[in-house]
Amino acid sequence: MGLLFPLGEDEDGPLYRRVRRGLEDAILAGRFEDGRLPSSREVAAELGVSRNTVNLAYQELITDGVVIARPRSGHVVNEELAARRRADPTEHASPGWLARLESPPGADDLPHVRKPEHWDRYRYAFVTGHLPSEAFPDRAWLRSLREALRGEHRRFSLQDGIDVDDPLLTELVCREILAGRGIAANPERVLITVGSQQGLHLVAGALVGEGSRVMVENPGYPDARHILARAGAELVPGEVDDGGLIVDERLLDVALCVTTPAHHYPSNVTMTGQRRQRLVALARERDIVLVEDDYDSELRYVGRASPALASLDPDAVIYLGSFSKFLAPGLRLGFVSAHPVLLEHLRDLRRYTIRHPSGHQQRALALLIASGEYRRGVRHLREAMRVRWERTVAAVRLHLPDWVMRPRAGGVSVWIGGPPGLDTRELAARLDPRGVLIEPGDTFFFDSPGPARGPIPRHWIKLGFGALAPERIDEGVAVIADEAKKLLG
Known part of the structure; x- marks a missing residue:
């Protein structure tokens, strides 16, 4: 593939922001002629950084509309926005603003929860923060x-x-x-x-x-x-x-x-x-x-x-x-x-x-x-979510019987852990082309100084079910199980 771009070692800010700026510069320079971007694995290998760093960079580009995530197609350039920025370079560069901005104290090293803008285009969107639309009164x-x-x-x-x-x-x-x-x-x-x-x-x-x-x-x-x-x-x-x-x-x-x-x-x-x-x-x-x-x-x-x-x-x-x-x-x-x-x-x-x-x-x-409509609406929502919760728990027990599961008695998701050697970031990348969107669990852990520190667990998944039609839950979990099995060999 050849070196995509220099990482700008003398630049300030977290590493993923430098990766993001490099990717955006490459996009505006027309480096990706067919509009398709390399996978996070390819970029990480080329630059010698973690896939998590590249994923964070891609997510910022998606949020800003520079890149579009397409199920089964990977990441592609938003040509309309890229063309507009090429025509007006000041819209992209804004060098005066970068010098004026101050990063919030203490937050640079903390991961962000990011979800694709077009999450609803995934056939199996196991994301939280979304409720069954039919339950709203x-x-x-x-x-x-x-x-x-x-x-x-x-x-x-x-x-x-x-x-x-x-x-x-x-x-x-x-x-x-x-x-x-x-x-x-x-x-x-x-x-x-x-x-x-x-x-x-x-x-x-x-x-x-x-x-x-x-x-x-x-x-x-x-x-x-x-x-x-x-x-x-x-x-x-x-x-x-x-x-x-x-x-x-x-x-x-x-x-x-x-x-x-x-x-x-x-x-x-x-x-x-x-x-x-x-x-x-x-x-x-x-x-x-x-x-x-x-x-x-x-x-x-x-x-x-x-x-x-x-x-x-x-x-x-x-x-x-x-x-x-x-x-x-x-x-x-x-x-x-x-x-x-x-x-x-x-x-x-x-x-x-x-x-x-x-x-x-x-x-x-x-x-x-x-x-009294609020209380009735809560009851209606609880019933709609209970059906999805039961189906998710049953599907995990059927297709991922050896995984740790903490469904407990409620909530909008189940917390499941695969074998310790599983990298759910890599699993998420493999699931994307198959129309499955998951939330890797490493985002919810954080590192801390001291002798007891250890690597952040990467084998957990937060499996949200509120945005999914109940009939799709079982087949979506089956796809997760299939890709996890392939990944683990």
Whole structure:
């Protein structure tokens, strides 16, 4: 193939960004005459870098529209965009801007969760973050949006709330949502956010400073690590087993701990009651702030959901909730429940970033909850997801009987581990031409300094099932099993 491009050893920034710039330069120079790009394996071998580095570079190019990922065809150049950039080189170069941009502190070495823009073109898209479209309560939501613009509701929908939330929504969050999780709260303890991720960002801005030691689960949610690292946190990995986050001596020297006790992200294990008690007791004793991301707690298919961690001590625990997971990820509405003193500070931070979430959407959501349609929609979604969960679990047991599987009792994915020698990044590349999209699990682990460090496991897969039609799940898992067998020889 010949050397594609120099890596620019004197350039700043992470390695994958240098690979990305080199690939983009080669594209604009017309190096790929037929528009087809070499595979990540070929690029990695040619440049002497890891395939993961090349995959990250390709994903950025896909996100920016420079490259298109096509099932069964690999990566191809987006000729329309490339031609436009060749005609206007300043659009590509922007040398003045690169010199002005500053990388967020502490986040360069952390992996990003990236998904192809056209994931829905894959026949078997085992991705998370997408729910069955038929489960969304279209008619009820449209009725609520219309009603929110009528009569007394119109003022709350259209006014500038400055830093105030919709009083009807905060009241209903307390009565219909938090009460169901065992949390006694009043509206003074609720702040509406643009999804739970904004809630964590506000908390990090208020409580995390340069050098603050913060425990995060390992494996865990990559976006949480980015938010905390960019706020200056020193991340401390908290290991997870079948009982959830392990409560051990590593907690003794942290100021804040972020956990997903209902359904751990990504393994879906539920923290045991005994461990919850120990965690809250230790937090009180050592003055540790606990942040509970109540991830997918409503999507439980076996047994009853455990009460929230915040139900044990609502003053010591900051509770992050989301409506996006149960209605639609694109809705972007969530809330924080915490001590009123902290919430007033978070409200001030929110005011000078986004002011407040859409008043129209807040009032429409309040009306949806008040009508009972929200609760009915959650039940409908839970049933649609339960069918997919059962089929995914059955398919893994049939086609991958020797793999480790942690389906547990709910969630939007199953966490499966192949033989330790399996590289799921390589498996993902082999599955792509066959129309199968998976999420390799190494993204959810992170390295840490110290004598106990070891290689990041590369044999895990987060197998999301919400975006797939139930009848395709078995055949999709069969393809994964076939390619894994070939890869392992």
